[in-house]
Amino acid sequence: MRLFRFLKPISSAPVARERLQILLEYERRMVSQSSLITTLKDEILAVVSRHVSIDPERIHVSVDRGEGFSTLAVGVQIPNKVAAEGGMIQTGAAGQGPATPN
């Protein structure tokens, strides 16, 4: 009976609203974070490449959002033989190509 319709929970709009709010909060953060990470990665790569020849794929940048503060983690993998030379290479050193800015 239509008269008793108010007994059934039929409104789906509040569910839609809540799902959207949660999703969009997450997506907005992801979009701004991913552009920040790309920028950081590019600039870190440029700085490190001036001194050490590295593979652009071997740089990992991530941001961990915590309460109160966030942590920025940067990981750069440098091949061992470069590290053994004291981390510094001259342009054209054996086995090393020129730095490849991204």
Place this chain on the structure above:
Amino acid sequence: MGKVLVVTSGKGGVGKTTSTAALGAALARLGHNVVVVDFDVGLRNLDLVMGAERRVVFDLINVVQGVAKLTQALIRDKRLDTLYLLPASQTRDKDALTEEGIARVIIDLRSRFDWVICDSPAGIERGATLAMRYADEAIIVTNPEVSSVRDSDRIIGLLDSKTEKAERGERMAKHLLIARFDPGRAARGEMLNIQDVLEILSIPLLGVIPESEEVLRASNLGAPITICGQQSAPAHAYMDAARRLTGEDIEMLIPTEKVGFFTKIFGRRAA
């Protein structure tokens, strides 16, 4: 100098083209010089909604490439003599549109018209970003439905980062146009209501267009609803929205459902 508006949404089928035609005709009826520009290369439809599909000779790409002059490609509306259409190409490759080429055309249009209304294609690819690139203001068309609202949010992000205005560090004015609003379903909690959408997207409301058979009738006839269905509820809503664009302060009327006595007692069949 005219104002450049982009009508955009992210999602397809929400009413961008209908709204472009209706707002363009509404502004022309208010006495402004208006051009509506179709950016949907390969899938043009604004010509059809405007009833000018058999009058297209040259298009936007011809003008960008210098094959035709702007005046040769502009189609004057048969009903309103201050309303013009610049159609998109139906066949050519969309890569033929370059940023520089579009910039030149927009500068030219801006000097000739009071309003340049760019009808964006759906999506967030090249066509959509080019349509918004040189805009002064944006109209975001949204339906009160989850996927449309989500896509609008993405588009708002792009308007704030990928447009020339954003790159200059200026703020792009944005207007929300809620289309296909069904007051009955919103009242029954089956559809997001206006307040929900406004709170989620947090941009100012330009108008609420009620869902109506008149909109389909207008596109069947090839006339903007603000020309052929002037007395209909959506036409009134579009006229009010156009007046708000010109800076008039018009009270916002949220469509409500007229509910009869028997409907109230016995309910109604789901649409």
